[in-house]
Amino acid sequence: MKDLAAIAEQIAVKLIARKQTIAVAESSTGGLISASLLAVPGASAYFLGSAVVYTRDARRILVDIPDEAMKGIRSASEPYAKLLASQIRHRFSSDWGLSETGATGPAGNRYGDAAGHSCMAVAGPEMSAMTLETGSADRLGNMHVFASTALNLLLQNLSR
Secondary structure, eight states: OHHHHHHHHHHHHHHHHHTOOEEEEESTTTTHHHHHHHTSTTGGGTEEEEEEOOSHHHHHHHHOOOGGGGTTOOSSSHHHHHHHHHHHHHHHTOSEEEEEEEEOSSSOOTTSOOTTEEEEEEESSSEEEEEEEOOOOOHHHHHHHHHHHHHHHHHHHHTO
16 A cells, blocks of 8 residues: 555645646545545545446446446446546546546456456546556455556656
């Protein structure tokens, strides 16, 4: 968790200096991204809220993405990660939206992705997304790597 907190501290410095805010929608990290951002003292200056979007019901209820909006988009994909990041940003009226969706393990998901597969996206002035494949079935290890990678993706976008 210390390395996640170190990345989150860098993010906090940038967001606070810019007087900007963030909202997070995460799935397979189970709140680890949000916890990392909230571990930084003064998080209330930039962190508006988050949702753990782990199921279809959570997607509908927490981020208001109806089934119709998912036509042609599968979960655990970059298009879905972009949709999640955009929607959480919109729902919280934040400057930035960060999302993560994937398969932590020990098995893959129902969409055919192997354990260790994650897609993440940042919605801000520009949209950025990426896919990570760890090749590992270590659930806790993947959760940590997914969270670290998502936070670093946000940091990269904040540094532009």
